[in-house]
Amino acid sequence: MKIAVVDYGMGNLRSVTKALEHVAGNDAQIILTDDPAVVASADKVVFPGQGAMPDCMRELEQRGLKQVVLDAARSKPFLGICVGAQLLFEFSEEGNTPGLGVFKGKVVRFPADKMHDEHGQKLKVPHMGWNEMFIVHEHPLWAGIPEGERFYFVHSYHFVPAEDIAVIESAYPYRFAAAVARANIFAIQCHPEKSHHAGLKLLENFVHWNGCY
Amino acid sequence: MSLAKRIIPCLDVTAGRVVKGVNFLELRDAGDPVEIAKRYDDQGADEVTFLDITASSDDRDVILHVIEAVASQVFIPLTVGGGVRKVDDVRRLLNAGADKVSINTTAVTNPEVVRDAAARFGSQAIVVAIDAKQVSLPGEPLRWEVFTHGGRKHTGLDAVEWARKMQAYGAGEILLTSMDRDGTKIGFNLPLTRAVSDAVDIPVIASGGVGNLQHLVDGVIEGHADAVLAASIFHFGEYTVRQAKEAMRAAGIEVRL
Numbered sequence: 231m232k233i234a235v236v237d238y239g240m241g242n243l244r245s246v247t248k249a250l251e252h253v254a255g256n257d258a259q260i261i262l263t264d265d266p267a268v269v270a271s272a273d274k275v276v277f278p279g280q281g282a283m284p285d286c287m288r289e290l291e292q293r294g295l296k297q298v299v300l301d302a303a304r305s306k307p308f309l310g311i312c313v314g315a316q317l318l319f320e321f322s323e324e325g326n327t328p329g330l331g332v333f334k335g336k337v338v339r340f341p342a343d344k345m346h347d348e349h350g351q352k353l354k355v356p357h358m359g360w361n362e363m364f365i366v367h368e369h370p371l372w373a374g375i376p377e378g379e380r381f382y383f384v385h386s387y388h389f390v391p392a393e394d395i396a397v398i399e400s401a402y403p404y405r406f407a408a409a410v411a412r413a414n415i416f417a418i419q420c421h422p423e424k425s426h427h428a429g430l431k432l433l434e435n436f437v438h439w440n441g442c443y
Numbered sequence: 444m445s446l447a448k449r450i451i452p453c454l455d456v457t458a459g460r461v462v463k464g465v466n467f468l469e470l471r472d473a474g475d476p477v478e479i480a481k482r483y484d485d486q487g488a489d490e491v492t493f494l495d496i497t498a499s500s501d502d503r504d505v506i507l508h509v510i511e512a513v514a515s516q517v518f519i520p521l522t523v524g525g526g527v528r529k530v531d532d533v534r535r536l537l538n539a540g541a542d543k544v545s546i547n548t549t550a551v552t553n554p555e556v557v558r559d560a561a562a563r564f565g566s567q568a569i570v571v572a573i574d575a576k577q578v579s580l581p582g583e584p585l586r587w588e589v590f591t592h593g594g595r596k597h598t599g600l601d602a603v604e605w606a607r608k609m610q611a612y613g614a615g616e617i618l619l620t621s622m623d624r625d626g627t628k629i630g631f632n633l634p635l636t637r638a639v640s641d642a643v644d645i646p647v648i649a650s651g652g653v654g655n656l657q658h659l660v661d662g663v664i665e666g667h668a669d670a671v672l673a674a675s676i677f678h679f680g681e682y683t684v685r686q687a688k689e690a691m692r693a694a695g696i697e698v699r700l
Contacts, residue, residue: 244540248515281565345644353446354646354669356567356615360447360489360699380447380699382489382520384567384615401445424520424542426484 231258233437234272236299236314238264238279238289246278246311249423253434266298274436275302279313283337283387284325286313296330303332303415307441309371310417312385315410318417319389333410333417335391340402347403356386357402361420363409367397369443371416371435372409381408381425388419414441447699448663449489449670450687451522451648452677454479457497459505461678474678477512483677484517486684489699491517492545492618492672495525496593507539514540524572524618528553533560537568545618547572548591551598551605554612561613570648571614575602575635576622587635594622606639606647617643618672621651628654628675636666648672656682656690663696 235247243262250260261268277299279286290296302308310318319329322337345353360380388406398409409418422429454461454476461476480491495506510523523536524545533544550557550571561569574594579586587602606617619639621632631649640647649668653676662668676682688698
């Protein structure tokens with residue numbers, strides 16, 4: 231089995247690749263690639279992303295990867311991570327960027343007027359560090375991961391789905407969708423590749439996932 | 444609100460080995476970076492920071508191999524700093540497996556590197572390290588200035604203003620070290636930490652002076668730090684990261700345990 235990690239020049243994809251290799255063992259070949267044909271022929275696709283969304287969208291288009299990513303999102307087990315997850319929505323406030331529109335909804339910045347805790351202390355943006363994950367809907371990729379487990383986040387924007395696709399929520403300070411899923415697609419805001427045992431469990435579940443939800 | 448405050452062990456690395464200086468002098472050998480990073484990972488460290496203190500430019504690439512080796516075995520965020528001069532240095536460290544790169548002296552001498560690196564790799568990957576010393580005299584309002592070159596060179600920059608400026612340049616996080624406290628084990632400089640943390644919207648890591656677990660608690664509660672960094676208390680086995688987290692939790696601080 232081949233799992234393609236889509237490399238469109240945005241950010242460090244080594245962590246994602248290393249973590250997938252670590253959990254896949256001999257069960258899957260992990261291929262970091264910027265070649266549309268390799269993405270198209272892979273059995274599963276991981277779509278990461280770091281940095282600013284306008285740059286990510288531009289690079290995706292310039293490297294001729296937009297269409298194969300869209301095709302993969304329609305047809306095979308697909309995992310979006312961080313900005314890769316944000317790109318699946320219709321629109322982002324970051325640079326007023328149109329996204330791929332795989333999911334209905336938009337990506338918004340943590341609003342400055344809400345960034346304080348119950349004691350009135352300022353909450354920093356980016357939302358950086360380990361936060362709790364609450365299960366909204368059971369999902370095969372979350373098998374074996376307990377309620378309230380912490381994952382590593384680093385982001386200033388988060389997605390707001392306009393359809394009922396949230397499977398995991400976190401809170402900072404308000405509840406927001408931390409992972410969404412529909413059919414063969416799972417998209418997560420935080421970084422499973424940097425989230426220790428729980429994050430590796432999620433990636434391991436993806437390696438063995440048949441794409442059904 | 445349930446974001447955990449982070450505990451970050453720091454490994455000073457030279458020529459591929461972990462050392463920890465006291466007041467930046469007299470280095471003691473503390474071991475193999477991969478082994479130590481794995482030990483901290485097992486203990487529940489939230490991140491690990493590597494500070495490359497290699498003096499010779501001939502040995503610069505050794506840190507890349509260290510990071511590669513650690514990144515293939517440790518699945519928590521890794522920050523690397525020390526000797527970062529160009530955007531290309533940032534790129535090479537990220538490609539080796541670092542998640543964040545910390546920029547210190549170069550941020551002062553050439554702040555455009557911070558702006559360019561943040562634009563290219565995202566603010567989440569760029570930490571600006573600030574080494575600050577108190578310059579106000581007793582009785583005067585507290586004031587701290589930025590020092591570079593391992594604390595030897597005075598810049599005249601106000602540390603709080605500098606932190607704000609680096610946020611504006613795209614830094615995603617500030618690593619704030621009190622040069623007066625580093626290696627002393629008498630605790631963080633809390634007024635400095637609080638002044639910087641309250642002045643910026645990005646997370647601030649407190650560093651310099653940790654000698655016991657109460658100091659970590661004070662850094663968060665009194666210093667308003669988002670994360671606390673320590674080296675020697677962990678290296679020489681005085682405390683485990685887990686003990687540190689238990690102490691923080693007992694003090695009412697949200698931690699990942």
